[in-house]
Amino acid sequence: MPTIPQQVPDSASFAPGKSARGFAPAFGPSAALCFEQMSARRLYIFGGIALITAGLLFGDIFAVFVLHQNAARQGEELVAASRAVAAGNVAAVNEVFAHLGNLLEDRGTKVDAHVHMIDAGYLALLLALVQPYIALSRRTKKSLAVLFIAGGVLLPVGIFMIRYVGLAGSPFAAIGWASVLADSAGALLILVLLVQAWGFWKYLRSRQLSEPELPAEDSMPRRALLTGGTILVLLGFVHGAYYAGTFLYEHERMETVILQRLIDAATAGNLDAATAEVGNLGGLAGARAVNIAAHSHIIEFGLLAMLLSFVQPFVFLAEKWKRRWVKLLLGGSVILPVFVLLELKLGLLAGGIADIGGLMVIVGLIGMLVGILRYAGGLDAAENDAAEDVR
Amino acid sequence: MTGSRKLLIFGGMALAAFGMLYGLQYALFAEHQTLDHMGGSLAQSFTAAASRNLAQSHAALEQYGKTKYDYVRQVDAHSHWIGLAMLMIVLGVIFERVNFREGIRQLVAFSLLAGSALFPLAVILQTYHHGAMVLKALAVVGSALVIAALAATAWGFARPRTTA
Numbered sequence: 001m002p003t004i005p006q007q008v009p010d011s012a013s014f015a016p017g018k019s020a021r022g023f024a025p026a027f028g029p030s031a032a033l034c035f036e037q038m039s040a041r042r043l044y045i046f047g048g049i050a051l052i053t054a055g056l057l058f059g060d061i062f063a064v065f066v067l068h069q070n071a072a073r074q075g076e077e078l079v080a081a082s083r084a085v086a087a088g089n090v091a092a093v094n095e096v097f098a099h100l101g102n103l104l105e106d107r108g109t110k111v112d113a114h115v116h117m118i119d120a121g122y123l124a125l126l127l128a129l130v131q132p133y134i135a136l137s138r139r140t141k142k143s144l145a146v147l148f149i150a151g152g153v154l155l156p157v158g159i160f161m162i163r164y165v166g167l168a169g170s171p172f173a174a175i176g177w178a179s180v181l182a183d184s185a186g187a188l189l190i191l192v193l194l195v196q197a198w199g200f201w202k203y204l205r206s207r208q209l210s211e212p213e214l215p216a217e218d219s220m221p222r223r224a225l226l227t228g229g230t231i232l233v234l235l236g237f238v239h240g241a242y243y244a245g246t247f248l249y250e251h252e253r254m255e256t257v258i259l260q261r262l263i264d265a266a267t268a269g270n271l272d273a274a275t276a277e278v279g280n281l282g283g284l285a286g287a288r289a290v291n292i293a294a295h296s297h298i299i300e301f302g303l304l305a306m307l308l309s310f311v312q313p314f315v316f317l318a319e320k321w322k323r324r325w326v327k328l329l330l331g332g333s334v335i336l337p338v339f340v341l342l343e344l345k346l347g348l349l350a351g352g353i354a355d356i357g358g359l360m361v362i363v364g365l366i367g368m369l370v371g372i373l374r375y376a377g378g379l380d381a382a383e384n385d386a387a388e389d390v391r
Numbered sequence: 392m393t394g395s396r397k398l399l400i401f402g403g404m405a406l407a408a409f410g411m412l413y414g415l416q417y418a419l420f421a422e423h424q425t426l427d428h429m430g431g432s433l434a435q436s437f438t439a440a441a442s443r444n445l446a447q448s449h450a451a452l453e454q455y456g457k458t459k460y461d462y463v464r465q466v467d468a469h470s471h472w473i474g475l476a477m478l479m480i481v482l483g484v485i486f487e488r489v490n491f492r493e494g495i496r497q498l499v500a501f502s503l504l505a506g507s508a509l510f511p512l513a514v515i516l517q518t519y520h521h522g523a524m525v526l527k528a529l530a531v532v533g534s535a536l537v538i539a540a541l542a543a544t545a546w547g548f549a550r551p552r553t554t555a
Contacts, residue, residue, distance in 0.1 A: 081437050084437075084441060085437055085440045085441045087441075088441050088442070088443065089441060090438050090441045090442055092441075093434070093437045093438045093441050094434065094438065096437075097430075097433075097434040097437070101430070122477070126477070126480070126481070129481075129484055223548070223549075226485065226488065226548045227545055227548040227549045230482075230541060230544050230545040230548055231545045233478060233541060234538065234541040234542055234545055237534065237537055237538055237541060238538055240534075241531075241534045241535075241538065244530075244534075245531070249522075252456070252459070252460060252463075255456070255459075256452055256453070256455070256456035259433075259436070259452055259455075260449070260452055263436060263437065263440045263448055263452065266440065267440050267443065267445065267448075299474070303477070303478060303481065306481050306482075306485075307481060309485075310484070310485070
């Protein structure tokens, strides 16, 4: 293994990467920028940010077009259940609960698709960080990166399709083709992680870096993302602790109390009271949902900001534009969870502002993605040098 | 690699592996049964009420409440172990940027590791002893350790660089 030279961060340089040497000089630096081959690390970074962006966009669309409508239909089904109880119609109660199960599956698969796409993106960014410590060949690492990104795309797509594909054409009794796709994609991700672990074990034996570490530049965007990310995680944790200490037990107790009152009112034939209790249950579910969503989103955005701080050397943009995307991302990361929390007091207005916060994060991520696409590949060229030295 | 970074990276990896294994065994041996039991209890409380069997309805609803109490804590503890472990690994990569001397960094890293292990453990143990004050207090201590460590880390990141 060669000694890895210290990298000079040069995200503003227009010097073509070494891998562009196959092009005629007439193509010039701009062609080199366009045709620079991606290393495994850049594939993970690009793919990771793209997955997170797509997951956030899907979450925004889900929040606007599905989430509230789904909650309203759950309420309608519970009202129907109370009517069935009042009428003493056991078959109708069972039918209502079958419908409720479908609604919960609809919501659950969409939430899972959103979460899994974003988590695969986080994992991709983490893998980008550890690439210097994976002692495998450049080609193997790149193939693994392609497989990982493919798995990260197919897993949430499979989960999303479960509800729509069902058991159509499936040879299995309880597992549909969409589940098979999702499980296969999950297995692919596990396989890639196992091979990465093997590469890491090889590194531990040799203690030789396989490529340069990311430059330790001390820029404002990087510091802001690191500090801002840590503060966001801290705020999320403080909020979670406050919610758990103040409301969690009370909310859990209230759920069974309200359900009991609903059943009692329905049994007594008091349909107005039963309907009111369904409303109370919806309000309680809303209060829990916004608190948990705010808690998890602010922590996820904090972690995202910290991960993005590492990849700033790959963002090929002028410093002022890097700062703008960082500010937009951090601003959106605060606005979304804060206004999700305020939904209980301000209603749809707060929901709309929260969606704008989510869009700010998405735009910030797309801005960074553009910067990564424009990156000339100075760090990749160093990796090539290292690989050639090995040969 | 400094001691604080080793503590965070290897502690985080161990915690993540433990959290994943715990989640796997729960998913394989308990989760589906628990979900079936939870949904079944709620449905049964309504069908029993429709049959005017209020005692059975109340019992089923009580069972639903208990099952959900356990399920929420099992899932939360599992996801918090893994989430906090991931945070520790990420912090471990850049912990030299926390601008304190190594002794303080090790204290912060240890607080984060101890809190990250203790807080979800106390939450899980609550499923065996519903509402036990000692376990609630342990969860508070664990989360306080994490909060204090994160606050110190954020402060260390924001400070101008004066130490290695």
